[in-house]
Amino acid sequence: xxxxxGKGPAWWRGKFRGCGYRLTVPRExxxxxxxxxxxxxxxxxxxxxVHKVYPAIGLTTxxxxxxxxxxxxxVFKFDFGDGRARYELAEGPKGIRQxxxxxxxxxxxxxxxxxxxxxxxxxxSQTMKALTEKYNFKxxxxxxxxxxxxxKCQK
Amino acid sequence: xxxxxGKGPAWWRGKFRGCGYRLTVPRExxxxxxxxxxxxxxxxxxxxxVHKVYPAIGLTTxxxxxxxxxxxxxVFKFDFGDGRARYELAEGPKGIRQxxxxxxxxxxxxxxxxxxxxxxxxxxSQTMKALTEKYNFKxxxxxxxxxxxxxKCQK
DNA sequence: TTGGGAATGAAAACCATTACCATTTAGGAG
DNA sequence: CTCCTAAATGGTAATGGTTTTCATTCCCAA
Numbered sequence: 001x002x003x004x005x006g007k008g009p010a011w012w013r014g015k016f017r018g019c020g021y022r023l024t025v026p027r028e029x030x031x032x033x034x035x036x037x038x039x040x041x042x043x044x045x046x047x048x049x050v051h052k053v054y055p056a057i058g059l060t061t062x063x064x065x066x067x068x069x070x071x072x073x074x075v076f077k078f079d080f081g082d083g084r085a086r087y088e089l090a091e092g093p094k095g096i097r098q099x100x101x102x103x104x105x106x107x108x109x110x111x112x113x114x115x116x117x118x119x120x121x122x123x124x125s126q127t128m129k130a131l132t133e134k135y136n137f138k139x140x141x142x143x144x145x146x147x148x149x150x151x152k153c154q155k
Numbered sequence: 156x157x158x159x160x161g162k163g164p165a166w167w168r169g170k171f172r173g174c175g176y177r178l179t180v181p182r183e184x185x186x187x188x189x190x191x192x193x194x195x196x197x198x199x200x201x202x203x204x205v206h207k208v209y210p211a212i213g214l215t216t217x218x219x220x221x222x223x224x225x226x227x228x229x230v231f232k233f234d235f236g237d238g239r240a241r242y243e244l245a246e247g248p249k250g251i252r253q254x255x256x257x258x259x260x261x262x263x264x265x266x267x268x269x270x271x272x273x274x275x276x277x278x279x280s281q282t283m284k285a286l287t288e289k290y291n292f293k294x295x296x297x298x299x300x301x302x303x304x305x306x307k308c309q310k
Numbered sequence: 311t312t313g314g315g316a317a318t319g320a321a322a323a324c325c326a327t328t329a330c331c332a333t334t335t336a337g338g339a340g
Numbered sequence: 341c342t343c344c345t346a347a348a349t350g351g352t353a354a355t356g357g358t359t360t361t362c363a364t365t366c367c368c369a370a
Contacts, residue, residue, distance in 0.1 A: 022316065022367055043357080058319035063358060065317095070260075079234035083327080084357060102292050105225075111290060116282050123278040127271050131301060135266060137257050139303040146286060148294040177336050177347060198326080213350035218327065220348095238358080239326060316367075323360065334349070340342090 012074060019072060026061050029054045031069070031089075039112065040078055040086035076141060082108050090141065101145045106153035120144070170227055181216050184209045186224070186244075194267065195233055195241035231296060237263050245296065256300045261308035275299070 012031060016023055033049040034041070041049070047062045066087050069075035078086040080103055090097060100120075102111040128139050167186060171178055188204040189196070196204070202217045221242050224230035233241040235258055245252060255275075257266040283294050 020316095024317065024367070026318075056319080060320080060359080061318055067359095077236060079236055081232060081234055081240070085236070102286060102290060102294075104292075105295070111292070113286060113290070115289065116285050119278060119281060123274060126274060128301065130271050131257060131268060134270065135257060135268065136306040136309075137259075137266070137301070137303055138309055139257075139301045140260070141302045143298070143300045143302070145298045146283065146292070146294045147296045147298070148292055151291040154291075154293055175347095179336070179348065181349070211350080215328080215351080216349055312368105312370090314368105316365105318365070319363100321361090324358080326355105326357095328353105328355070330353080331351100332349105333351105334347105336347075337345100339344085 015072060015074060021068065021072075025054060026050070026057055027065050027068075029057070030062065030065050031074070034069075034075065034087065034089045037088070040088040040110075042084045042086055044084070046087065073140060078143075080108065080110055099141070099143045101143075102150070103145055103147050104150035104153055105147050106149055109150050109152075111150070167229060170229060174227060176223065176227075180209060181205070181212055182220050182223075184212070185217065185220050186229070189224075189230065189242065189244045192243075195243040195265075197239045197241055199239070201242065228295065233298075235263065235265055254296070254298045256298075257305070258300055258302050259305035259308055260302050261304055264305050264307075266305070 013023060016027070021027075029050050030046060032053075033046055037049075043059070043062050043066065046066070047057065047059050050057045050062065066075060066077070070077050070087075074090055076088050076090045076097070076099060078088065078099070080086065080101075088097065088099075098114065098117060100113050100117070102113060104110075124142065128142070131137060132139055168178060171182070176182075184205045185201060187208075188201055192204075198214070198217050198221065201221070202212065202214050205212045205217065221230060221232070225232050225242075229245055231243050231245045231252070231254060233243065233254070235241065235256075243252065243254075253269060253272060255268050255272070257268060259265075279297065283297070286292060287294055
């Protein structure tokens with residue numbers, strides 16, 4: 001099961017070489033951090049995590065690498081409206097990660113839900129097919145967010 | 156048909172008074188601009204539009220008012236990842252506006268689609284009901300975005 | 311091993327948004 | 341209608357996440 005431990009020939013290396021990008025310690029470490037993170041991290045959180053392993057890292061490199069990873073399609077970039085972007089691996093061991101969120105418009109809390117996805121699948125596949133045809137738009141990913149008040153903020 | 160012209164007793168005034176907020180020229184003008192805009196505008200675009208009618212307007216007031224309108228639920232705030240937020244009236248003459256987008260990850264173009272919404276309705280109502288129950292989350296609005304490459308950027 | 315372009319990191323620049331504060335204004339009380 | 345007071349405004353300065361600049365370092369193909 002390649003890519004599960006830190007040493008094996010990671011599944012994403014081919015993507016780098018294929019695009020002509022170099023494999024460097026900062027880049028590997030950033031992907032390592034992202035793959036171990038359960039949730040969407042901010043640039044600063046990634047910086048701090050990488051810094052523990054590779055103290056020479058610069059914040060600039062974090063941003064540059066993330067931009068590159070987003071470009072390649074390895075990473076997904078979110079914006080929940082709190083002024084800082086969040087990043088998450090687009091792919092995981094179980095395939096494409098899903099991005100379904102409940103966003104509290106009062107406190108900013110974000111709940112990732114993974115339920116009710118089967119119901120979404122059919123609707124999504126139909127809609128994507130139709131949109132692709134009508135707008136000639138090549139869909140690579142999608143995002144569904146519900147906004148409202150979380151349990152605490154309803155009081 | 157109240158609220159269609161600039162003088163009639165606009166449909167949103169009650170919302171202001173009810174919350175204890177004052178009716179001012181800047182606020183009225185900002186809502187006016189938003190209601191005439193077909194699409195999501197950035198703060199600066201709103202500023203420029205208001206400035207034509209009310210040159211004394213300050214950018215600070217634009218931001219403050221938009222924040223208020225978002226709070227009240229009159230306006231919806233988007234973030235497409237280009238570093239500036241976009242704003243759009245949450246309600247329109249035809250009721251709640253829908254927020255379904257195709258976002259090009261290459262050029263940043265945003266396509267609003269209004270097709271295939273009926274198919275979404277059933278799925279959404281079911282999912283919202285289930286999410287509301289499971290997470291005790293009071294859903295007020297939702298957003299569906301598909302990311303990919305637009306027609307031009309596929310070449 | 312070596313050459314050269316890609317990648318890096320520190321510091322400065324950038325820019326949308328927010329905070330500060332003195333002034334003006336809406337709108338209810340009298 | 342006039343006063344009064346808290347709310348609202350707007351110019352300016354500050355904030356803070358992100359990007360640019362540029363000299364230095366590093367990957368890697370030959």
